[in-house]
Amino acid sequence: QGKQKKARKYAVMKRMISLRDERIKEKDRAKAPVKKKEDPSAIKEREVPQHPSCLFFQYNTQLGPPYHILVDTNFINFSIKAKLDLVQSMMDCLYAKCIPCITDCVMGEIEKLGQKYRVALRIAKDPRFERLPCMHKGTYADDCLVQRVTQHKCYIVATVDKELKRRIRKIPGVPIMYISRHRYNIERMPDDYGAPRF
Numbered sequence: 001q002g003k004q005k006k007a008r009k010y011a012v013m014k015r016m017i018s019l020r021d022e023r024i025k026e027k028d029r030a031k032a033p034v035k036k037k038e039d040p041s042a043i044k045e046r047e048v049p050q051h052p053s054c055l056f057f058q059y060n061t062q063l064g065p066p067y068h069i070l071v072d073t074n075f076i077n078f079s080i081k082a083k084l085d086l087v088q089s090m091m092d093c094l095y096a097k098c099i100p101c102i103t104d105c106v107m108g109e110i111e112k113l114g115q116k117y118r119v120a121l122r123i124a125k126d127p128r129f130e131r132l133p134c135m136h137k138g139t140y141a142d143d144c145l146v147q148r149v150t151q152h153k154c155y156i157v158a159t160v161d162k163e164l165k166r167r168i169r170k171i172p173g174v175p176i177m178y179i180s181r182h183r184y185n186i187e188r189m190p191d192d193y194g195a196p197r198f
Helices: 073-081 086-094 104-112 115-124 141-151 162-169
Strands: 067-071 098-103 130-132 155-158 176-180 183-187
Touching (some): 067 086, 067 141, 073 104, 104 141, 141 155
Parallel strands (some): 098 130
Antiparallel strands (some): 176 183
């Protein structure tokens, strides 16, 4: 008869000897780490994040007409559902010239959605839209938009996604455009007098 296979018990580990065991020779023993005393006269270094020069408290000086608006995938889809012309509705909302910008990630996301969203793809390929190339790996649009807005404060983000809105609200000086009651609205946009409007 053959030898019966014995299954190994789950999560069984070999027992290890402690480094402080008396069976270990004196030279191989672990030495207790020695704590260094802090010098009170030494200069303490701390890292302070560099804030962009375009921000005056919450007021963003880089924002001005013509407005560059970063468009998200669901913003285009909701605009189609609400039967709104993207560029015209943006101009009605801001009373100025608007340049909708679309990143490669958002474009890739719309293309992945397939045949059902072919109208959104046709709108995204409109020549009035400015195409922004992406240099990073992957096609996760939310991370791409947040990263772009953190680096350059000259954009307004157009989105309906609650999670993305929550992330962008943490970045100072970046307004959010959204859809409600069949029209575009803006959140956190400085008015003409320079005082931030919330």
